[in-house]
Amino acid sequence: AAGVIQSPRHLIKEKRETATLKCYPIPRHDTVYWYQQGPGQDPQFLISFYEKMQSDKGSIPDRFSAQQFSDYHSELNMSSLELGDSALYFCASRWTSGKFNEQFFGPGTRLTVL
Amino acid sequence: AQKITQTQPGMFVQEKEAVTLDCTYDTSDPSYGLFWYKQPSSGEMIFLIYQGSYDQQNATEGRYSLNFQKARKSANLVISASQLGDSAMYFCAMREGRDRDDKIIFGKGTRLHILP
Numbered sequence: 001a002a003g004v005i006q007s008p009r010h011l012i013k014e015k016r017e018t019a020t021l022k023c024y025p026i027p028r029h030d031t032v033y034w035y036q037q038g039p040g041q042d043p044q045f046l047i048s049f050y051e052k053m054q055s056d057k058g059s060i061p062d063r064f065s066a067q068q069f070s071d072y073h074s075e076l077n078m079s080s081l082e083l084g085d086s087a088l089y090f091c092a093s094r095w096t097s098g099k100f101n102e103q104f105f106g107p108g109t110r111l112t113v114l
Numbered sequence: 115a116q117k118i119t120q121t122q123p124g125m126f127v128q129e130k131e132a133v134t135l136d137c138t139y140d141t142s143d144p145s146y147g148l149f150w151y152k153q154p155s156s157g158e159m160i161f162l163i164y165q166g167s168y169d170q171q172n173a174t175e176g177r178y179s180l181n182f183q184k185a186r187k188s189a190n191l192v193i194s195a196s197q198l199g200d201s202a203m204y205f206c207a208m209r210e211g212r213d214r215d216d217k218i219i220f221g222k223g224t225r226l227h228i229l230p
Contacts, residue, residue, distance in 0.1 A: 033217065042205060042220040043159070056217055088157055103218055105159035
């Protein structure tokens with residue numbers, strides 16, 4: 001079965017650089033979520049999109065922005081990277097008419113800021 | 115205030131024994147969902163089991179079962195006949211919000227070590 005795809009899987013950037021993380025949800029899933037998991041931390045919700053519109057926003061820094069495109073893939077853009085942005089970034093997708101309201105998580109992108 | 119509380123930062127269990135991972139939650143919404151996820155050292159987040167607030171029976175998925183005590187607001191995960199491959203971080207989580215405005219709130223996790 002198709003799963004959530006995230007690219008790249010690993011990314012190394014310098015401070016003050018920009019990064020773009022991509023997420024391809026499971027086909028037919030209409031909602032995409034982004035989470036940030038710092039080292040030794042639990043995942044924290046950043047932002048979500050439903051049918052290409054932003055639906056909810058969590059603790060996402062102003063330096064970050066995200067959007068969902070017409071093909072439902074989503075991108076998380078991160079500018080002026082800081083050391084504290086080093087984390088595992090998860091994308092999850094859901095079909096709002098699904099049985100469990102389950103969010104299916106992608107494998108994550110591990111971002112390291114040097 | 116913490117909405118999902120996992121009081122066991124780490125646990126060591128002998129292989130083949132049953133394991134109970136504790137989770138309590140806090141919400142005033144009558145409609146909510148509870149999840150357990152497994153995160154091995156490789157980092158991926160693996161869905162294990164789901165319990166809806168209106169579900170009459172405790173959820174079960176293979177060796178995983180969820181001991182749902184609604185009045186106590188607890189949703190403990192029980193793993194029967196533990197295996198070495200069960201060693202991982204386990205997160206209890208709750209769906210907060212409705213429909214398209216929902217998000218998942220995670221607990222701090224329990225690191226489970228299965229001993230041979």
